[in-house]
Amino acid sequence: MAIVSRSEAQRRADEIRTFQRELQTLERDAVVSLTAEQREAIAGHHRRLLSELADAFDIDRDGHAKQLSLGMRIASFLGALALGASVFFLFYQFWGLFSTPVQVAILLAGALGSFGATVWVRSRDGSGYFAKLAALVAFACFVLDIMMLGSIFNITPSDKAFTVWAAYGFLLAYSCDLRLLLVAAILCVVSFVAARTGTVCGLYWLDFGQRPENFFPAAAILFAVPQLVRHERFPEFPAVYRICALLTLFLPMIVLGNWGEISYLDLDRKLIEVLYQVLGFAGTTAFIWLGVRRQWPHVVNTSITLFVVLLYTKFYDWWWEAMPKYLFFLVIALTALLFLVVLRRLRGAAAGGARP
């Protein structure tokens, strides 16, 4: 079997179920008619395949199992967050009672032990929920390890810490098929690239957040990753990269569109705000178009959301004080209707383009 990840196995199982439902519909409408042997051969093949996938990856075989899986994912996520916080506060509560060598030994043992537990759980947990929980705790332990070593030895803060956290986050995210850790690793990359951009521009690295333009190079890198690295084993990861890239690009633009004085540009504050508002509207529109063209629904949805945030922020600035409230909200409602019309046209155009 060439399938190696749970998400890939789940997608294959979903395709089989969709095929079975469609075959039933086609036979009922007398479009095709299979012989008993053919039907049995297909059904047997699917049964065997589903059984193998279920044994190997603990996939959801039907809709009911899928609903329960969602609950398990939420429980796993909350459990991991709580366990990570618990590890941190456990150390915080008792670390002062130990000598420095013991503190270092505990931190190192915590990082290595939680990683060993992740590897062990991953090899035994077909569902992946417990492995994901363990991976998140392992990541928290490593972050705690480096932070506390910095604190114990009074090490000057360095942006290089983001690189090792990012590397560890990527390692765990790709080995456990875990999007939450991928986001954590991406945040570390964004912080590192933004800090380096700020340093090149003459800032002290910890102040990189004070110039939102520092985030733009990181956005470009994130958007390029799924174009350059193939993710056929991790079909959900490219969307995470692109959504993070869009947020990294347009959230700073929204900030600059409202507070131009924190830009690098040596221009009048108002001019900078108008410039970034125009760039924001033009950029989100361009990404909506690109998302429709490339059939990236996540890009379309994120860009629309950012466009709406940009638009409503400006509406608020322009009209909240000047307009009666009923009129203000009427304008918002009319804008939403206009969006619906435009998107319906886009959808129609995309469907027309996809037709042979």
Next chain:
Amino acid sequence: MRAMRRDALAAWGVALLVATNAVVLGGAAYNRGGEPDATLALTERETQLPYPWGFESENSGLSLRLHVRTLEALPTHGAIRIYDLGGYAYGNPQWLDRKKLTELGFDLSTPANDPSGMRRYQKQLPKPAFLVLEMEGEAYRASLKRVEDYAARESTPQAARALEDERSKNGRLFAVDAGLDAEALRAKYADRKRFAIVHGKVWLRDWSDGIGGYVEAVGTTLNVPLRFHGAVGKPQRYDGDKPRKYEVSVAFGRRLEPWMAAAAAR
């Protein structure tokens, strides 16, 4: 991208964890190896315990923050007021003039009295620099002299209290210079028992008396090892608690990172 096999995952993960910890611990060992760059004898006047609020109340660890003061530029017009004499950490050091700011990398070439020039000044963010800290030296004596002169001139209870505080309570650790070359600063301030060089950052600021700035020491929160907890005591829970008196020897290593070398209750 392919999913990672168990052995490969284990090997990469362990390698990353061990290598990172080795680099961090190696760096700390390098910093503390050999003769310290400087060793200052400080007391509770120059160090601050954290206030135990929020999550801090559950922290069993102990840390001290160096309390760095500056000898501020006095107002060029009007009478000197009592709060001009405090020498607060974020005050306008009198030595941080236009020449020094330019040396540190700030662009002061345009006049500040037109809108575009002022905008350029306001946009300049803090820059990294090395700071020179002086313990109980000329800067402290100058600060004490200022308060003594003020107390002699004003003769008010507030002025007398300010003088008493300056003599026995306020910190004596002052930031006295900044530069981009730590070795050049060390050559200029050679006394390693009196001057320490630390990482810091310098801010440009448009004070009421003109362009100046302020400085901030970075990484000057000291972890207190378990063996010194008894000497330093616990953070004050209430303002009425009597602060413990102690002496600490703070060493600054080859990477200019400080650590507590000794501590004793007074």
